[in-house]
Amino acid sequence: MTSENSQKRLLEKILSSKEFSHSKIYQTYLTYLVEAACSGKELKETTIAIEVFGKDARFNPAEDTIVRSHTYTLRKKLESYYYNEGKEDKYRLKIPKGHYETTFVPVSDTYHPKTLFLKILRNFPLLIIAALCVLLGLLWKQQKDLETELRCYHITGKDDPIWGEYLQSNLPVLIAVGDHFLFNEYSEKYRQTITIRDPSINSMDEFQSLFPDERVVPSPEPYFPYHSIWSIPPVLSLLYSVHVNPILRKSTDLNPQILDEYNIIFLGSIKTLYTLKHTVFIKSHFHYEISPHKVIYSPPDTLGTQIFETTLHSRGPNEDLVLALKLPGPNKNAVFIIASYHSLGAPEIANYLASPSRRADFERRFREKFGEMPKYFEALFRVTGIDKTAFHTEILIFNKIHSDDSADIS
Incomplete structure (x- = not known):
């Protein structure tokens, strides 16, 4: 701790510096603070405002920040002084933040700017090595975090036994989304064109065969039922996980001429298969009827058939039949x-089918019966649940299909 005389000499040196010599208010304020500290006087913001800045007893610190603002600037001026003219001083005048008591603190040689610079320069190679180690550690952690995040999006590999042809395809992948057949007709009753959906009519040919004398126009706007739209996300996630970008088309846009140009995935209602229904009838052992909802399975080399039916959809307990056919x-x-x-x-x-963990039993059954998960297959599922929420999935039929269009009995 310095004596009072030493403090006065140090104060005079500061006041006569370029930083303070032209600022009477800060000379006065700094002198006041140092003398108060020497005399042990307890300082408050109100006291300083009255005795230094000429405020009266009505001074309100909440409304007037003159003391705090001048104290902030005073600290900055002291920092500037010790950075320039006072950098060789052995003691430094400090005003702690939140207080007004001043203290003179001895400066250790360890923190002298020149000494500190020389020390940094001397240890520069070690600092570079330390910085590189920290950087490598951060990069390693970032890489591990990225790998963990990517594993959440990785669904399967390109050699997936069910989706392999689509995940490493030389042909573009086309997803055909089932859309219902709608037609427009002018209504005399409503005096405007209305759009009609008849569940028993699923193509223009069917309409004309039932109502040959009526004149209707197919609706230019498509309508996609729930089972078409909500079948898309898992398949897109599967394809995107290996950077395959499919083409999306309405099933009404398909025609026989393009069936050999793509690896095709159809998602949606049996009623919206349209062109693809011929592929089902020719390439698989399934036939189906729309009304009533009936799937007929006729394996080769047998006289019998198996018929599976399902009721109409309800908002309560439901069951549904699902064809899952991977055909050549x-x-x-x-x-x-x-x-x-x-x-x-x-x-x-x-x-x-898009989840390797969920379909494990499906693959196991094929391997037990045929010794492999075949490239092409046909399967029929029964799904039960409430409204649109599935609770149970049952495999009714599973069968291997050869690329030469013959099939094994299951």
């Missing part, structure tokens, strides 16, 4: 069909 296309391409009668089934089976 006309040009060594693949046609994958996931189609159901109601909105319950197709989204559930799309999720089921």
Whole structure:
């Protein structure tokens, strides 16, 4: 601790510096603070305002910040002084933040600017090595965090036994989304054109065969039922996880001429298969009826058939039949069909087949019967649940299909 005389000499040196010599108010304020500290006087903001800045007893610190603002500036001026003219001083005058008592603090040689610079320069190689170690540690942690995050998005590999042809395809992948057939007709009753959806009519040919004398126009706007839309996300996630960007089309846009140009995935209602229904009838052992909801399975080399039916959709307990067919296309391409009668089934089976963990039992059954998970197959599922929420999935039929269009009995 310095004596009072030493403090006065140090104060005079500061006051005569360039930083303070032209600022009478800060000379006065600093002198006041140092003398108060020497005399042991307790300082408050109100006391300083009255005795230094000429305020009266009505001074309110909450409304007037003159003391705090001048104290802030005084600290900055002291910092500037010790950075320039006072950098060689052995003692430094400090005004702690939040207080007004001044103290003279001895300066250790360890923190002298020149000494500190020389020490840093001398240890520069060590500092570089330490910085590189920290940087490498941060990069390693970032890499591990990224790998952990990517594992959340990685669903399967390109050699997936069910989706392999689509994940490493030389052909573009086309997702055909089932859309209902709608038609427009001018209504005399409403005196405007109305859009009509008749569940028993699923193409222009069917309409004309039932009502040959009526004049209607197909609606230019598509309508996608629930089971088409909510079957898409798991399949897109699967494809995007290996950077395959599919083309999306309405099922009404498909025609026989393009069936050999893509690896095709159909998602949606059985009623919206349209062109692809011929592929189902020719390439698989399934046939289906729209009304009533009926799937007929006719394996080769047998006289019998198996018939599976489901009721109409309700908002309560529901069951649905879902065809899952991976069939050989006309040009060594693949046609994958996931189609159901109601909105319950197709989204559930799309999720089921896109998840390696969920479909483990499905693959196990094929391997037990055929010794492998075949490239092409046909399967029928029954899905039960409430409204659109599935609770149980049952495999009714599973069968291997050869690329030469023959099939094994299951």
